[in-house]
Amino acid sequence: MDILEETRVRLAELFSETxxxxxxxxxxxxxxxxxxxxxxxxxxDSARTGAHxxxxxxxxxxxxxxxxxxxxxxxxxxxSGVDWIDKQQLExxxxxxxxxxxxxxxxxxxFISRTEPALPTLTGVFPAADxxxxxxxxxxxxxxxxxxxxxxxxxxxxxxFHPLLKDFMP
Amino acid sequence: xxTENVPSSIVQFAQLxxxxxxxxxxxxxxxxxxxxxxxxxxxxxxxxRYDISRFGAxxxxxxxxxSDVMIVAGTINKKLxxxxxxxxxxxxEPKWVIAMGNCAISGGPFKVKENYxxxxxxxxxxxxxxxxxxxxxxxxxxxxxxMTLEEKITxxxxxxxxxxx
Amino acid sequence: xxxxxNLRHDETFVLNLGPQHPAxxxxxxVKLTMDGEYIVKAEPVLGYVHRMHEKMAEAGTFAxxxxxxxxxxxxxxxxxxxxxxxxxxxxxGIEVPERAEYIRVITVELxxxxxxxxxxxxxxLDLGGFTPLLYAFDDRExxxxxxxxxxxxxxxxxxxxxGGVCNDIDDEFISGTRAFIKRLRSRMPRLYHDLVTHNxxxxxxxxxxxxxxxxxxxxxxxTGPVCRGSGINYDIRKNEPYSVYPEFDFDVPVFDxxxxxxxxxxxxxxMEQSLRIIEQALDKLPDGPVxxxxxxxxxxxxxxxxxxxxxxxxxxxxxxVCDGGKNPYKVKLRSPTFSNLSLFGEVAEGMLLxxxxxxxxxxxxxxxxxDR
Numbered sequence: 188m189d190i191l192e193e194t195r196v197r198l199a200e201l202f203s204e205t206x207x208x209x210x211x212x213x214x215x216x217x218x219x220x221x222x223x224x225x226x227x228x229x230x231x232d233s234a235r236t237g238a239h240x241x242x243x244x245x246x247x248x249x250x251x252x253x254x255x256x257x258x259x260x261x262x263x264x265x266x267s268g269v270d271w272i273d274k275q276q277l278e279x280x281x282x283x284x285x286x287x288x289x290x291x292x293x294x295x296x297x298f299i300s301r302t303e304p305a306l307p308t309l310t311g312v313f314p315a316a317d318x319x320x321x322x323x324x325x326x327x328x329x330x331x332x333x334x335x336x337x338x339x340x341x342x343x344x345x346x347x348f349h350p351l352l353k354d355f356m357p
Numbered sequence: 358x359x360t361e362n363v364p365s366s367i368v369q370f371a372q373l374x375x376x377x378x379x380x381x382x383x384x385x386x387x388x389x390x391x392x393x394x395x396x397x398x399x400x401x402x403x404x405x406r407y408d409i410s411r412f413g414a415x416x417x418x419x420x421x422x423x424s425d426v427m428i429v430a431g432t433i434n435k436k437l438x439x440x441x442x443x444x445x446x447x448x449x450e451p452k453w454v455i456a457m458g459n460c461a462i463s464g465g466p467f468k469v470k471e472n473y474x475x476x477x478x479x480x481x482x483x484x485x486x487x488x489x490x491x492x493x494x495x496x497x498x499x500x501x502x503x504m505t506l507e508e509k510i511t512x513x514x515x516x517x518x519x520x521x522x
Numbered sequence: 523x524x525x526x527x528n529l530r531h532d533e534t535f536v537l538n539l540g541p542q543h544p545a546x547x548x549x550x551x552v553k554l555t556m557d558g559e560y561i562v563k564a565e566p567v568l569g570y571v572h573r574m575h576e577k578m579a580e581a582g583t584f585a586x587x588x589x590x591x592x593x594x595x596x597x598x599x600x601x602x603x604x605x606x607x608x609x610x611x612x613x614x615g616i617e618v619p620e621r622a623e624y625i626r627v628i629t630v631e632l633x634x635x636x637x638x639x640x641x642x643x644x645x646x647l648d649l650g651g652f653t654p655l656l657y658a659f660d661d662r663e664x665x666x667x668x669x670x671x672x673x674x675x676x677x678x679x680x681x682x683x684x685g686g687v688c689n690d691i692d693d694e695f696i697s698g699t700r701a702f703i704k705r706l707r708s709r710m711p712r713l714y715h716d717l718v719t720h721n722x723x724x725x726x727x728x729x730x731x732x733x734x735x736x737x738x739x740x741x742x743x744x745t746g747p748v749c750r751g752s753g754i755n756y757d758i759r760k761n762e763p764y765s766v767y768p769e770f771d772f773d774v775p776v777f778d779x780x781x782x783x784x785x786x787x788x789x790x791x792x793m794e795q796s797l798r799i800i801e802q803a804l805d806k807l808p809d810g811p812v813x814x815x816x817x818x819x820x821x822x823x824x825x826x827x828x829x830x831x832x833x834x835x836x837x838x839x840x841x842x843v844c845d846g847g848k849n850p851y852k853v854k855l856r857s858p859t860f861s862n863l864s865l866f867g868e869v870a871e872g873m874l875l876x877x878x879x880x881x882x883x884x885x886x887x888x889x890x891x892x893d894r
Contacts (some may be wrong), residue, residue: 236614269851294828347433404656493678
């Protein structure tokens with residue numbers, strides 16, 4: 188079993204059978220279809236999107252996903268926030284990939300409320316998450332619960348704004 | 358800036374001042390202070406090809422207390438602002454500032470509507486003597502900036518000006 | 523060497539390194555808690571040259587972000603150009619002519635050598651050797667002249683376009699590049715290796731210093747020469763081939779020692795491999811246009827796109843989110859040194875201060891790329 192299939196199966200176990208959607212590639216990448224998508228694992232066309240698996244999970248599942256990825260030898264590449272201001276939601280994307288010849292990129296996404304954004308921290312699983320989470324806090328104000336040192340990383344300590352929110356204007 | 362901030366003594370030594378200025382102009386010690394991209398061009402100017410030591414300015418000092426000229430080579434942002442100001446204050450008089458590159462002149466490419474973090478020009482913090490435009494300026498431009506500063510200190514241009522074309 | 527000492531946490535003092543410090547290559551600040559000469563805790567403080575690239579990306583069009591990419595990692599600017607061009611081409615489905623991809627590879631690899639040469643000069647400057655800087659800059663100027671000929675600038679290139687490159691290369695560039703390959707190969711053994719690599723002072727200074735284990739690399743997401751110096755064979759050019767890299771025969775230097783010397787050796791060997799790639803690319807260079815068909819105003823389909831390139835410092839990725847508009851909705855810049863530096867605190871613990879600086883130099887930091 189190659190690593191893509193193995194990871195997909197392991198991740199799919201997190202979601203109940205009914206909600207696991209296996210849609211054919213490429214026609215579900217659009218933003219319009221994303222919101223009504225049920226949580227689950229989806230195989231993507233990697234030549235077009237650059238990722239092999241797209242995992243949409245609920246905020247309390249991000250640590251479980253991270254543990255699976257850690258167990259399967261992946262590393263955390265980046266954490267990005269996206270401000271969907273029209274839907275009053277913040278999206279946080281975790282990118283995982285591998286350091287061996289088996290190329291497999293996994294994109295994990297979760298949606299949180301824009302007014303009180305909070306997520307559990309991944310620092311217990313990947314120490315790399317420390318700085319990435321601080322950066323996401325800096326830019327979007329996402330509070331990572333139980334983060335050991337959630338302070339500003341790029342902006343001055345006394346900054347009172349989150350610049351990458353779409354409605355921010357200096 | 359330059360010497361005019363030094364309180365003049367009652368007894369004047371016009372000829373001695375001239376001599377001192379000539380000495381200062383030909384041995385400007387810049388501070389090793391690379392902020393961003395322009396710092397690499399500053400290093401190139403110090404390298405063997407452009408050889409800044411032809412103009413007596415090769416003694417890069419890591420400490421502000423030993424340097425005469427601060428070459429602001431890069432972007433100053435709000436977090437760094439205080440540190441740069443402190444460094445300037447720590448330099449002994451007489452002291453000069455060269456704003457190298459567009460960021461140090463005006464914020465350069467980062468002077469945008471959304472700017473939330475970049476200080477728009479070193480002259481917002483302290484007086485600047487010479488502005489060198491470019492993103493980044495070529496080493497030749499930095500050399501020309503140093504010669505312009507020499508001219509400012511002594512009142513005379515030592516090297517003939519080369520006109521393009 | 524990391525000496526196992528019983529660090530006395532009650533008798534420490536705080537030492538501030540930076541933001542203006544010659545060994546931090548720019549404006550990195552490290553808050554060090556010291557017990558004498560030994561580091562108890564090292565905490566890098568970032569953000570002294572944060573320049574809002576991600577915000578600017580959202581404010582402008584796709585093409586308007588291209589100059590910004592060169593100002594992130596100014597030492598390997600063309601790879602950053604390339605990364606942005608690749609992700610947008612992926613999103614918008616733009617075809618690139620083969621000749622353009624070859625030219626991209628040639629210029630990116632030349633730029634990689636220039637970056638490694640500058641790292642070499644600055645690293646040795648940190649360790650107290652000034653002379654190597656003069657040699658390295660001598661060779662680097664040759665590359666800059668070549669690149670200036672085709673790109674028009676010396677450092678912050680904006681050479682790539684969506685669908686190709688903006689200038690074709692000419693015969694003088696090709697002959698100049700061949701001459702440079704010959705020149706660097708002849709200088710490498712004597713000036714670089716005999717003078718420096720085999721120098722006992724350097725070996726004593728960086729051997730067994732800054733041990734980064736394989737597992738640490740994975741947990742912190744370290745890439746590039748840092749992970750290849752720890753025995754991980756991970757190079758995006760091989761593992762996730764992009765552009766025309768699969769057509770060239772080159773090796774990925776991997777060293778298992780995990781120390782600063784291993785990272786040093788990886789970079790020295792990478793220069794030779796880059797020369798090999800350039801040589802093959804010049805030999806195989808196809809004819810044809812250097813610009814493909816690309817619409818003036820790009821409006822990629824809404825969706826999520828990711829693309830990574832191998833820069834001189836590691837894997838640089840763009841996470842691009844499009845909403846179907848003419849501006850990128852979100853661009854996340856995954857910079858390699860941000861992750862590479864994040865392991866500094868853990869590794870530097872218990873090290874001598876002077877060794878920690880040698881270790882920091884071996885990470886090859888470019889601060890504007892960390893802060894973005």
